[in-house]
Amino acid sequence: MTARRACLGIFAFLCAALLSEDALAEVKEWKVLASANYETGKYGTDSRSETWYMPVTIKRYFLVGDVSMTIPYVQTSGSGVTTIDGNVFQISAGGPQVTNSGMGDVVLRGSYYFLSEGKSVPFDLNLTGKLKVPTADDSKGLGTGEFDIGAGLEFAKSLPDGFTGYLDIYYTSIGDPPGFELEDRVSFDIGLSRALAPKWTVSAFYEESTPLLMSNPHLRDFLVSFDFKANSRTRVFFGATLGLTGASPDYGLSAGASFLL
Numbered sequence: 001m002t003a004r005r006a007c008l009g010i011f012a013f014l015c016a017a018l019l020s021e022d023a024l025a026e027v028k029e030w031k032v033l034a035s036a037n038y039e040t041g042k043y044g045t046d047s048r049s050e051t052w053y054m055p056v057t058i059k060r061y062f063l064v065g066d067v068s069m070t071i072p073y074v075q076t077s078g079s080g081v082t083t084i085d086g087n088v089f090q091i092s093a094g095g096p097q098v099t100n101s102g103m104g105d106v107v108l109r110g111s112y113y114f115l116s117e118g119k120s121v122p123f124d125l126n127l128t129g130k131l132k133v134p135t136a137d138d139s140k141g142l143g144t145g146e147f148d149i150g151a152g153l154e155f156a157k158s159l160p161d162g163f164t165g166y167l168d169i170y171y172t173s174i175g176d177p178p179g180f181e182l183e184d185r186v187s188f189d190i191g192l193s194r195a196l197a198p199k200w201t202v203s204a205f206y207e208e209s210t211p212l213l214m215s216n217p218h219l220r221d222f223l224v225s226f227d228f229k230a231n232s233r234t235r236v237f238f239g240a241t242l243g244l245t246g247a248s249p250d251y252g253l254s255a256g257a258s259f260l261l
Contacts, residue, residue: 003184004173010151011129014110018065028061035256037086039241041249044090044216047097049078053086053104065112065126072104074142082141084148084174084185085132087219088249089212091144091180100140106133117158124156130172138177146175150185163194166205174212182212191223201227203239211247220244225254233260 037053055072074083080094085107108131115125130150136143150172157165172185191205202224209219225239234257241252 002173003171004149007129007149007151007171007173010127011110011131011149014065014112014127014129015067017112018062018067018110028063030261031057031059031061031258032261033057033059033256033258035237035254037252037254039088039249039252041088041243041251042246043078043081043088043249044211044213044247045078045080045094047079047094049076049081049088051076051078051081051083051088052101053083055086055104065110067110068108070107070109072107073101074104074136075099075101076141078141082138082144083136084144084212085130087209089219090216090247091182091212098141100137100142102137102140102142103135105136105143107131108133111154117156122157124154126154128152128154128170130170134175144175144177144180144182146177148172148174159192161194163192166191166193183210183214185212186210199229201229203227216247217245219248221248221252234258 034056040050042048052075053072055070057068057070059066059068077099079097080090080092081088082091110129112127114127115121117124132148134143134145134147138145150170152170155167159165167190169188174182174184176182187209189205189207191203193201193203195201205223207221221241221243223239223241225237227235227237229235236257238255243249
């Protein structure tokens with residue numbers, strides 16, 4: 001079985017599980033998230049690129065998991081790079097600097113809550129699936145123009161002194177646009193979060209991903225974010241990213257908010 005078929009099978013399983021009659025009978029709530037994300041770097045090319053990624057995500061929670069749809073707006077200035085699910089990758093040697101903007105790729109995502117931490121269960125474990133729909137204009141460098149499909153595991157564990165530990169591992173089968181041979185992507189992140197005050201939470205993550213071009217180094221970065229609970233249904237968040245390799249962004253900034261409906 002190919003990796004793409006395996007990822008597609010997991011995504012189909014998640015859709016069936018989350019849209020089953022039992023799951024739909026236990027609908028909990030909706031969430032809307034909106035953010036603005038800026039990053040800049042050379043990403044392995046000879047010239048600097050700047051990217052704004054501004055997604056709106058609609059998520060629905062069920063007793064056994066959640067499903068979401070992300071619709072982004074993208075603005076990019078550079079050459080030889082493209083945006084995949086909010087991440088910027090080098091896909092060619094480069095060319096003239098161009099600035100383009102427009103709708104990005106729609107991303108459909110589902111998570112199944114396989115384990116929930118409790119007296120007899122040591123940690124949370126979610127099984128996730130993701131499908132990127134090529135709605136972005138690939139001629140403008142806003143996407144690849146191809147479908148991508150991925151699957152992953154997400155772990156979370158309560159730790160002493162109010163900390164929570166996280167470990168996420170993903171595999172994404174990348175579609176090859178005409179004239180390109182892109183590598184599939186393997187990524188992971190590991191991090192901690194802790195409440196600083198009743199309404200404030202800080203998180204820190206190390207993130208790593210394989211590149212789309214075999215000749216490039218892995219993408220590695222360090223992310224710090226702060227979350228403020230404005231009220232029981234509204235959160236505001238902001239963060240900063242520092243790239244650790246030449247294929248990563250030099251730095252990035254982000255801010256946004258989420259609302260429970």
